[in-house]
Amino acid sequence: xxxDCLTYCLNNSFSKHEGKTAISFFSDGKMETEVTYQDLDFxxxxxxNCFLSSGVKKGDRVILFLPKSIGLIVAHLAFxxxxxxxxxxxxxxxxxxxxxxxxxAVPYLILTGREQASIVKEINPKFNVMxxxxxxxYQDLDFxxxxxxxxxxxxxxxxxxxxxIYTSGTTGKPKGAVxxxxxxxxxxxxxxxxxxxxxxxxxCHALPLFHVHGLCFALHTALMTGxxxxxxxxFSPDDVVDxxxxxxxxxxxxxxxxxxxxxxxMMDFIGERSLNFDHIRLWTSGSALLLTKDFEKIRTVFxxxxxxxxGMSETGMNFSNPLNGLKKAGSxxxxxxxxxxxxxxxxxxxxxxxGLIGEIWLKGPGVTPGYWQKPEKTASAFKRGWFxxxxxxxxxxxxxxxxxxxxxxxxxxxxxxxxxxxxxxVINRLGNVLGSCVVGIxxxxxxxxxxxxxxxxxxxxxxxxxxxxxxxxxxxxxxxxKEILFVEEIPKNRMGKVLRKEVKKLFSR
Numbered sequence: 001x002x003x004d005c006l007t008y009c010l011n012n013s014f015s016k017h018e019g020k021t022a023i024s025f026f027s028d029g030k031m032e033t034e035v036t037y038q039d040l041d042f043x044x045x046x047x048x049n050c051f052l053s054s055g056v057k058k059g060d061r062v063i064l065f066l067p068k069s070i071g072l073i074v075a076h077l078a079f080x081x082x083x084x085x086x087x088x089x090x091x092x093x094x095x096x097x098x099x100x101x102x103x104x105a106v107p108y109l110i111l112t113g114r115e116q117a118s119i120v121k122e123i124n125p126k127f128n129v130m131x132x133x134x135x136x137x138y139q140d141l142d143f144x145x146x147x148x149x150x151x152x153x154x155x156x157x158x159x160x161x162x163x164x165i166y167t168s169g170t171t172g173k174p175k176g177a178v179x180x181x182x183x184x185x186x187x188x189x190x191x192x193x194x195x196x197x198x199x200x201x202x203x204c205h206a207l208p209l210f211h212v213h214g215l216c217f218a219l220h221t222a223l224m225t226g227x228x229x230x231x232x233x234x235f236s237p238d239d240v241v242d243x244x245x246x247x248x249x250x251x252x253x254x255x256x257x258x259x260x261x262x263x264x265x266m267m268d269f270i271g272e273r274s275l276n277f278d279h280i281r282l283w284t285s286g287s288a289l290l291l292t293k294d295f296e297k298i299r300t301v302f303x304x305x306x307x308x309x310x311g312m313s314e315t316g317m318n319f320s321n322p323l324n325g326l327k328k329a330g331s332x333x334x335x336x337x338x339x340x341x342x343x344x345x346x347x348x349x350x351x352x353x354x355g356l357i358g359e360i361w362l363k364g365p366g367v368t369p370g371y372w373q374k375p376e377k378t379a380s381a382f383k384r385g386w387f388x389x390x391x392x393x394x395x396x397x398x399x400x401x402x403x404x405x406x407x408x409x410x411x412x413x414x415x416x417x418x419x420x421x422x423x424x425x426v427i428n429r430l431g432n433v434l435g436s437c438v439v440g441i442x443x444x445x446x447x448x449x450x451x452x453x454x455x456x457x458x459x460x461x462x463x464x465x466x467x468x469x470x471x472x473x474x475x476x477x478x479x480x481x482k483e484i485l486f487v488e489e490i491p492k493n494r495m496g497k498v499l500r501k502e503v504k505k506l507f508s509r
Contacts, residue, residue, distance in 0.1 A: 002159040005078045006184040009224050011151070011389060014041035017199065017226035024251055025070050025138065026232045029239040033070055033138045042149035044077035049152055050144040051078055051109070054130075058083030058154055060108035061164065063101070063117045067091045068209050070138035072482050073219070075111055076163075076209075080181075084108075086163045087176070088210040092476045095119050096426065100407070101166065102127070104176060115318045116342035121446065144206045164372050167417060168311040176372035177314040179216075187212075187316030188220040188364045195307070195323055197221055197255070204243055204253040206235045206262065212313050213287050213415070214353040218257045227255075235262055237269040247279040253396055254280055255358040259287040259415035260294060261446055267294075267301050277302050282323065284309060287415035289403060289445040291482035308332060310403065315387065319401050328464065330395075332401040339364040342386070343395060346407060349383065352394075357404050360393045361386040409500060411440030413448050418479050426474050427452060427467060429480075432460035437490045437503050438481060451507055452481040453490055483507065 003009065018038035025033040033045075056062060062084050066072040068091075076086045087105050089098075091113060098119055102110070110120055110127055113134045120129055132141065162184050164176040180186075191197065195236040203222045207214030222229045230243055230251050240262070246252050263285065283298065283306045288306055290298075298306045309320035310332035318341075321333035335341045342351055354357040366385045370378030381388055393403045401432040420438035427436040434455040440448035456462055464484040471480040491502035 004185055005156050005160075005181040006162055006188070006220065007156045007181060009188070010077065010080070010220075011041070011186050012225050013224050014057075016048045020199075021225060021250060022223065023070060023073070023229045023231050025241070026230070026239070027137075028233070029236065029242070035070060035138070037223075038479065040074065040077060040223070042426065043074050043144070044081060045149045045492055046147040047074055047078035047144040048081045049147040049150075052082060052152055053085070053147070054109070056082060056084050056109055057155075058160070060084045061087050061105045063105060063107045063110040064088045064210075065091060065093070065098070065110060065112045065120065066132060067113045067115075067134045068231075069113075069132075069134040071132045071134055071141055072111075072209055074126055074138075075132070076215070078182060080152065080156075080162055081152055083156050083160055085161045085178075087166075088163065088215060089166070090208070090210050091116055092474060093119075094474050094476065096474045097422075097476070099123055099174060104174075105164065153409075156161070156181060158185075159369075163215070165313040168270075169338070175377055177368045177376055178370060178372050179212075180366055183316060183366050183368065184216060184220060186338070187216055188224050188302060190338075190366070190426055191217055191221045191317055192225055193286070194320055194336060195255075197227055199226040201255050202224070202251065202253045203255045203257065204229060205229050205231040205257070206240050206241065207257060207259070211287070211415075212311060212316060212362050213257070213259070217286075217317055232446050235265075237262075237265040241266055241269055241275070244277060245275060247276070252279055255282045255284075256280060257284045257286075259283055260290045261288070261414035263290075263294060263306070264445055267297055270301055275301075280304070282307060284320075286317075288412045289330070291444070291447075293379050310401075312389065314368040315362055315364075318362060318366075321400075326398070328396075328398075328400050331402050332398075333401065334399055335401070336366075339366070341395075341401070343393065345394075354395050354397055357392055357394045358405060360389045360391045360403075362389060363387065366376075409439070411438075411448050411450055413440065413446045413450055413478060414444070415447075416478050418450055423450065423452065423471065423475065423479050423481065426471055427454060429474075430462065430467065430470055432457050433464045433467075435490060437498050438501070439500050439503050441504050449482045450479060451483040451485075451502055453487045453506060454487045455487060455490060 014037045079086045110129045117131045119497045161178045162181045166174040209215050240264050285306045286309045305327045311317035319332040321327040340363040342361050346359040390407045395401050423438040424436045434457045436454045438452045443449035491499040
């Protein structure tokens with residue numbers, strides 16, 4: 001194992017900071033569990049040996065279909081030590097969504113919470129499932145504690161896959177981006193470097209753990225430096241503000257990583273109050289574009305300019321405004337160390353000059369080697385070693401990058417990527433529906449909100465609330481359309497292609 005491996009870097013940190021509190025876990029706004037770095041090290045060894053005894057081996061995919069919890073984190077660390085591949089999934093996924101994920105990942109084992117277990121068993125009762133009760137405090141979990149706390153003797157290499165993160169696609173079939181040990185290690189080291197994350201830092205963690213933002217950018221980074229993590233089981237604006245207000249003690253936070261919709265909710269909660277957050281040195285924003293007016297409001301409410309950044313499931317973090325220096329509202333900032341960037345004409349692949357809009361291409365040690373079990377998708381995502389992001393953008397005369405649009409039709413609502421095709425597939429399963437089109441339209445609260453136009457079969461009836469309920473029953477609630485219009489025709493060109501821009505205009509009338 002070498003220092004380019006995430007596992008090596010984490011083990012080194014665990015040994016160096018063994019007596020320090022690593023994670024303070026809050027459930028429903030109240031402190032539930034504290035674990036030290038030594039606890040994480042020994043418990044992940046015990047859990048790794050437990051999983052090895054049950055047949056998990058290097059290279060196996062293991063789905064983490066669990067609520068945010070210390071148990072999830074220790075299991076993830078255990079799989080990294082074995083060389084198994086963590087596949088974190090949204091614990092709110094429904095039956096319809098999980099069928100594809102399981103079929104695609106082909107996991108050896110599925111870890112679930114109690115609520116999630118029934119969904120998996122409904123799909124196939126023969127799946128290899130292990131239930132971790134996340135409703136009880138972590139210290140009460142005992143299924144692994146009888147195993148040895150010695151690290152398993154597994155040879156981990158930089159090119160070995162560490163995690164698979166599923167990213168939505170316009171076809172409705174998500175792609176699993178494979179991130180290697182080297183990808184993950186490089187990404188965390190980059191963030192530590194540019195944001196100057198150190199041992200005295202305490203990171204307020206209110207993000208989900210099934211995305212690169214919460215799992216890699218926040219958690220991996222903190223654990224590699226020996227920083228403290230104040231972790232909430234879910235985002236609640238009042239709970240987060242209460243925690244961020246604490247200026248003394250070991251849970252006094254210095255860093256807050258967030259998405260724009262969280263900031264909006266927190267600022268709505270604060271209202272006209274003037275609160276003191278001077279002890280927090282870094283506020284970051286990513287996963288969706290931050291409106292200029294919200295950038296200015298964050299500076300006013302929280303006392304510092306937010307550091308906007310950009311990343312992808314396939315690449316880790318790519319751009320960031322500088323910690324110390326000019327932060328441009330609306331810009332994703334400057335390229336991170338060792339990242340090569342160029343902007344090209346999407347059709348001719350010619351390099352474009354500053355100021356011109358084109359597709360952003362990337363090359364660097366953080367970029368995925370490809371998509372799980374999708375060689376054709378992998379081949380089409382790369383050109384002469386460059387990863388084609390599918391994002392349109394430009395660079396200004398100062399070297400700051402800006403995203404202007406997306407080539408694909410993915411909707412980003414509250415930091416979540418949503419496939420219109422996936423939502424359309426669910427709506428179209430309703431018996432009275434002839435066809436549908438799902439798009440995203442601008443929304444001050446969510447960045448974009450999901451909306452749909454629907455054509456009903458002649459002589460039938462269905463109201464918007466029935467469609468929304470059906471969606472909520474089959475896919476996660478943030479994918480459910482917030483507005484539905486019933487139309488006689490969906491705008492299309494002569495070739496039968498849906499004109500999504502024209503669909504969006506229907507919601508501005």
